[in-house]
Amino acid sequence: MTMLRSINDIKGYSLKSGGEALGTVSDFNFDDHEWTIRHVVIDTGGWLTGRKVLIPPAEIKKTDWENQDLVVELNKDEVEKSPPLSADEPVSRQYEDRLYSYYGWHPYWVSGIMSGAYTTAVNPSDEEDVRSADEDESQEKPIVRSCKEVIKYRLEGIDGEIGDVEDFIADDQTWQILYLVVSTGRILPGKKVLLAKMWVDRVSWSESKIYVDLTGKKIKESPEFDRSIPVDRDYEERLFEFYGRKGYWL
Known part of the structure; x- marks a missing residue:
């Protein structure tokens, strides 16, 4: 059942995979056109010092609200080898391109899925269509903003x-x-x-x-x-x- 939840209340939740903790929620990024959360920002603690990890909500397979856990199907090795983003670095579209390509996620900014819908796993045969759709977008692209800042x-x-x-x-x-x-x-x-x-x-x-x-x-x-x-x-x-x-x- 859908519920309305405080963004601040979800900060501090654990990100887990296979019972292993990957980090805790420290922030959220939203696009400034739709005001939809596009990334959950994870603080990985000591094992990836100085880096932010971004997880799209679509990749959260289960949310345990009672125990305050977000469950994903990623392992530490995948996360560690993902495109790095320093803790104080803003999120650019170029970085998102690299991140989504690395994981095989379907980019939310492609025409037709901007309004909160999410899709994963881009097929290689679709990559040309994705690039074409991206190139046809207007110059006024949404910018990802930090909830913590706004x-x-x-x-x-x-x-x-x-x-x-x-x-x-x-x-x-x-x-x-x-x-x-x-x-x-x-x-x-x-x-x-x-x-x-x-x-x-x-x-x-x-x-x-x-x-x-x-x-x-x-x-x-x-x-x-x-x-x-x-x-x-x-x-x-x-x-x-x-x-x-x-x-x-x-």
Whole structure:
């Protein structure tokens, strides 16, 4: 059953293969067009010091939410020989090309699968089609962003600053980010609210700010978010009704 989960809560989960721990979740990367998680970022600890390991959600074969384990079918040797990415190095499309080619994963950016769908195992006969589709894309390609970095962004409403982004809420099946968790310290200290990603008007990546087409007064009066209570459809319906917006599920 699909559930909506906090991105921050999944940090620290173990990545395991055949019962062996490969590392722990330290971050997530999402593309800034669809706002879909494209990589789970793994800290491998001491055995691959100074390197990040990226795992697409499609390669997670099982998620044990109770024991906080993500299970994959990769071994340490495969991971160790994968294209290296230093801990402070940004993720470029060139790096993704090398990584996906190494594992034989189907690239998510190929036409037709950008909206959260995932496919694995590219056949050699398909490689020319993949390259052609990639070459035909527009120049405005999505950029992969770190959740850890964007979670620190300021939120701006129609009438000024609202607060700070503290977390994201994502669908645990599609891995699409649906909500921003916002601390409204600029207008009402101590309150946390959810704002749907679809209400984001624009993002200034250079200023580290997210703009929404809502007033501070409206957000101040909105239903409070309690992270100890799961976000269910009842809460979502009340939230969208409060803002007079049509639910994304309709």
